[in-house]
Amino acid sequence: MISYLLQQSNTCKNCSLSSACLGSVDQTSLRPGVKSHRIYHKGDSLFVEGTVFNALFILRSGSAKSSISSTSGDEQITGFYHPGDLMGLDGFDRGTHVHRLNFLETSSVCCIGLGELDNAMGESANLRHKLLQSMSHALIEEHALLLSLGKMTSEQRLVKFLLDISARFEKRGLSGKEYILSMSRIDIANYLGMAIETISRLLTKMHTLGVIAVDHRKITLLDGEKLQACLAGESDMSAVVALSSKANRAPIRQSLSA
Amino acid sequence: MISYLLQQSNTCKNCSLSSACLGSVDQTSLRPGVKSHRIYHKGDSLFVEGTVFNALFILRSGSAKSSISSTSGDEQITGFYHPGDLMGLDGFDRGTHVHRLNFLETSSVCCIGLGELDNAMGESANLRHKLLQSMSHALIEEHALLLSLGKMTSEQRLVKFLLDISARFEKRGLSGKEYILSMSRIDIANYLGMAIETISRLLTKMHTLGVIAVDHRKITLLDGEKLQACLAGESDMSAVVALSSKANRAPIRQSLSA
């Protein structure tokens, strides 16, 4: 089931055409480096802790998660990947991967050999910039996520998560208002650092309040403004909804809301 | 007070000799690029959100913090910097800095112009690797910190923080067992995402338990093993200490500890 090594069966002709691959890295700079793509299935590992780092990967279709195992043995999910995302950047540090990468569903992956990547970087300043940019971007995202874990309530973290997913769907030209989560509640809870019961409670709460609709893994964002308000404001979703309905009445007769 | 622009008064001759600069980046690859260093004082900004990204920086002496301001206006400290650390990597993403960097005390900084860095990268594969490695390392550290924020108790977070600082001091050849914190409790609380009261309480608790000594900003690690045990184990410091004393008595006479 687990495939540590990449098969180099097909040249990746679809890849240089597919818009999915244009996500994080300029494809034209990479074309000589792109050599292979491969299909993985749910639960498969692309690499694990200690796997030799000899290639970068671009996710073409499907979804994946990366995780790191702490000293005490339990795992922490560090990120989710969607088509167009660059995977495997953690390997630059020590030459072996620090993270483990597992697929959440059947997925297709592009492989960029390290040697070719390096050659290309020596020649193309553009590629250098793109790669550094991509890593810098990941770093900033991390910091933002860190901020969210430290300073936000569980509700805000979950809202942020839903909106992040939404933005990533829209970036790919899909609907950001209605989408299917590719990961389980367990994964979400692990990623956000909360109990799955809390996830469940918050989802039903927001569903009840009418700001989102939840049908198993299908999420529908019904009121983007209230979701944003929950992120920006200091109070919780109930307060936002209450405030909003009051604001709707206010323009008619100020004194009523006193 | 605030100095956005770098002064290019002195060539950085000390820098190529100083061991402090050998921290994250191979100095020999950079020597042609290193042009200037400069002194900053407590509270000064090296760059702020939006500052044009035109150089990387290496901290030679002193200390600094980087922070990001959330949409709601309040700030989140994203990292602390010690001599040898590379600063400003966040600028690669958009060409302007996303973070703000402030000094915690009088500090000396090396500046590496972007243009020269790029030229050097085109020539030196070694430099390319070092830079990518440095960023990958930062990314991994972020993920580890993220893990700590999500899954650990406040006590464990604080212990991890103290041990991290300790490790960084030792890496610089200084004592990791006894050091002066360069940041206030307020900054620590902000960084770890907890209330300053909690920081204070936990420090005194651990002081009382005898695993560390706290004298204002001077920290002394008295029992590294217990600190590590607190990180690895699932219980809190009181339990670790209780367990340890029981283990010490046990070999003598089992029945006594009942």
Next chain:
DNA sequence: CGTTCTATTGACATCATTCAACGCCGGTGG
């Protein structure tokens, strides 16, 4: 069709924040 994984819901316990008061220290001005 049953076993297992995933998800929801309730009751309870607990850790951490919040609010509040106070002491310490360094600076500043009378």
Next chain:
DNA sequence: CCACCGGCGTTGAATGATGTCAATAGAACG
């Protein structure tokens, strides 16, 4: 020299959010 003041740090009491334990039900998979 002393009094005042603001920033930092400590400590106590009360509130609240989130995790834990437990029971149940639905979905997925063979």
